[in-house]
Amino acid sequence: MIDGTIAELAQALHARRISSEELTSEALARIERAQSRFNAFITIDRDGALAAARAADAALRKGDGGPLTGIPLAHKDVLMTAGLNTTCGSRMLADFVAPYDAFVVEQLRKAGTVLVGKTNMDEFAMGSSSETSWFGPVRNPWDPAYVPGGSSGGSAVAVAARLVPAATGTDTGGSIRQPAALTGICGLKPTYGACSRYGLVAFASSLDHPGPFGRTAEDCALLLRAMAGHDPRDSTSIDRPPEDYAQLLREPRAAKVLEGLRIGLPKEFHGEGVDAEVAAAVEAAIAELQKLGATLKTISLPAVKYSVPVYYVIAPAEASSNLSRFDGVRYGHRANDFKDLLDMYKKTRAEGFGAEVKRRILTGTYVLSHGYYDAYYLKAQQVRRLIADDFRRAYGECDVIVGPTAPSAAFKIGAKTDDPVQMYLNDIFTIAADLTGAPAISIPCGVTRDGLPIGLQIQGNHFDEARILDVAHRYQQATDWHQRVPPIEHASKSS
Numbered sequence: 502m503i504d505g506t507i508a509e510l511a512q513a514l515h516a517r518r519i520s521s522e523e524l525t526s527e528a529l530a531r532i533e534r535a536q537s538r539f540n541a542f543i544t545i546d547r548d549g550a551l552a553a554a555r556a557a558d559a560a561l562r563k564g565d566g567g568p569l570t571g572i573p574l575a576h577k578d579v580l581m582t583a584g585l586n587t588t589c590g591s592r593m594l595a596d597f598v599a600p601y602d603a604f605v606v607e608q609l610r611k612a613g614t615v616l617v618g619k620t621n622m623d624e625f626a627m628g629s630s631s632e633t634s635w636f637g638p639v640r641n642p643w644d645p646a647y648v649p650g651g652s653s654g655g656s657a658v659a660v661a662a663r664l665v666p667a668a669t670g671t672d673t674g675g676s677i678r679q680p681a682a683l684t685g686i687c688g689l690k691p692t693y694g695a696c697s698r699y700g701l702v703a704f705a706s707s708l709d710h711p712g713p714f715g716r717t718a719e720d721c722a723l724l725l726r727a728m729a730g731h732d733p734r735d736s737t738s739i740d741r742p743p744e745d746y747a748q749l750l751r752e753p754r755a756a757k758v759l760e761g762l763r764i765g766l767p768k769e770f771h772g773e774g775v776d777a778e779v780a781a782a783v784e785a786a787i788a789e790l791q792k793l794g795a796t797l798k799t800i801s802l803p804a805v806k807y808s809v810p811v812y813y814v815i816a817p818a819e820a821s822s823n824l825s826r827f828d829g830v831r832y833g834h835r836a837n838d839f840k841d842l843l844d845m846y847k848k849t850r851a852e853g854f855g856a857e858v859k860r861r862i863l864t865g866t867y868v869l870s871h872g873y874y875d876a877y878y879l880k881a882q883q884v885r886r887l888i889a890d891d892f893r894r895a896y897g898e899c900d901v902i903v904g905p906t907a908p909s910a911a912f913k914i915g916a917k918t919d920d921p922v923q924m925y926l927n928d929i930f931t932i933a934a935d936l937t938g939a940p941a942i943s944i945p946c947g948v949t950r951d952g953l954p955i956g957l958q959i960q961g962n963h964f965d966e967a968r969i970l971d972v973a974h975r976y977q978q979a980t981d982w983h984q985r986v987p988p989i990e991h992a993s994k995s996s
C-alpha cells in the first residue's frame with residue numbers, strides 16, 4: 502500500500518481502507534530493513550511516529566483530516582525537529598537535539614503528516630553525492646554501487662526506495678533537483694522566500710531553499726501547499742496569498758497548459774558536456790511536450806556559463822560566516838583536550854568538520870578577506886545579477902525553460918571524491934535557479950542502458966510554481982517514467 506502516491510494514500514486513509522498506524526508501521530519496517538543497504542536515515546523516530554499516526558487516525562475518524570493527514574514523511578537532517586537529533590550529517594552536531602521545529606516542519610506537522618525520521622545528507626548540505634556525511638555515504642536503490650546525488654540524497658532515496666511516500670529537502674545549488682534526477686523521483690525547488698528558512702540550519706542564506714520530494718508532480722503540489730506561507734521569523738519570507746497547487750492541477754485550464762506553451766531551450770543547456778544518453782532522453786521528453794501542444798524556441802543565456810564559479814564564491818562566502826557559530830561553546834561538539842580558549846576553538850573545529858566543509862570555510866574566508874573582497878565576492882554578486890538579467894530577458898520570449906537536470910546519470914561511489922571540481926560540475930544546470938531564486942522542478946524522463954534514472958528540469962519565472970507543476974503533471978499523465986520502481990524486493994511485492 503505504501504507504494505502509492507500521497508494522493509492515492511489520502512483517499513485510502515479518508516475512506517478508512519487503511520489506517521495511518523498501519524501505513525506508518527509499514528514505513529518503519531521498510532526503513533529499518535533498508536538501513537544497512539542504503540543508509541538513507543540518520544535518526545528513526547519509531548515511538549514519535551506511531552504516536553503521531555494514532556493522533557492522525559483519531560482526526561480522520563472525526564472527519565477532520567486534510568490531504569496530508571496520516572501520511573508518513575521524512576525530513577532532511579538539516580531541518581530542526583523539536584526533541585529530535587538534527588545533525589546536518591556532521592560530527593559537529595552528532596548529538597545536537599533541536600529545541601524547536603523549522604517552519605516547514607511545523608507546517609507539515611500541522612497538516613497532519615507523520616514524521617518517521619531524519620535523512621542522511623552531505624555534511625552541512627555541501628556536496629552532490631551524499632558521500633561527505635559523518636554517518637557514511639547514502640546508496641542509490643537503482644544500484645547500491647552508485648551515489649544517489651546530493652546533498653539531500655537520504656530524502657531522495659527514502660522516496661525512491663518506497664520507504665516513505667514523501668520527504669523534504671533543501672536546495673542551495675541543486676540539492677533537491679539533482680538527487681531527484683539521479684534516483685528517478687520528483688523534486689521541486691520553490692521560489693526563494695516561498696518556504697521560510699526558519700529552523701533550516703544555514704549553509705548559504707541567500708541561496709537556501711526548502712522544498713518537497715514526491716513520486717509525482719501532483720504530490721509535490723500537495724506538499725508545497727503545506728510548506729509555503731509567510732513567516733515573520735524569516736525576513737526574506739514572502740507574504741503572498743496561498744495557492745492550492747494541487748487544486749489548480751485539476752482545473753480545466755491546467756489540462757490545456759501545453760497548448761501553445763512556449764518552451765525555451767537554452768543552447769547553453771543542450772550542447773557539450775551532456776552525456777549522450779541523457780541528451781537523448783531529454784530530447785524525447787521535449788518531443789513529447791511538443792506533441793502535447795507546446796512550441797519550442799531556442800534561447801540564449803550568455804552569462805549562465807559563469808554560474809558554477811559565481812556559486813563557488815558566494816556559497817562558500819556565506820557558509821564561512823554561517824558556520825562560525827560552531828565554536829565548541831554554543832552548539833554541538835567540543836574538543837576534549839585543549840590548552841586555552843583559542844586552542845579549544847581550533848581543535849573543536851578541526852575535529853568537528855570534515856574535509857569538504859573545511860574547504861568551503863577556507864575558500865569563503867579568502868574571498869571575503871580585505872583586498873580580495875572586491876575582486877571575488879563583489880564581482881560574483883555582479884555576475885549573479887547578469888545571470889538574473891539573462892533569465893528575465895528569456896521569459897519575455899518563453900514561458901518555461903526545459904533541459905537536463907544533471908549532465909549525467911548517477912556515478913559510482915568514490916568516482917569523484919578526489920576531484921572537487923568534477924563534483925561541482927554536477928550542478929551546472931541547477932545552480933542558476935538558486936542564484937536567481939526562480940522555481941524549478943526535476944521529474945523522471947528516462948533510464949540509461951545501465952538502468953539508472955535520468956531527470957528533466959522544468960524552470961519557470963518567479964512565482965510560476967503552478968505553471969511548472971501543471972507542465973510536469975501533464976507530462977506525467979502522458980508518460981510512465983515516474984512509475985518505474987528500482988529493483989528492490991519490497992517495492993514490487995506489495996500492492
Ligand code: GLN
Pocket residue numbers: 626627628629651652671672673674675676677704816925928
Ligand atoms: N552541490 C552543491 C554544493 O555542494 C549544492 C549543494 C546544495 O544544493 N545544498 O554546494
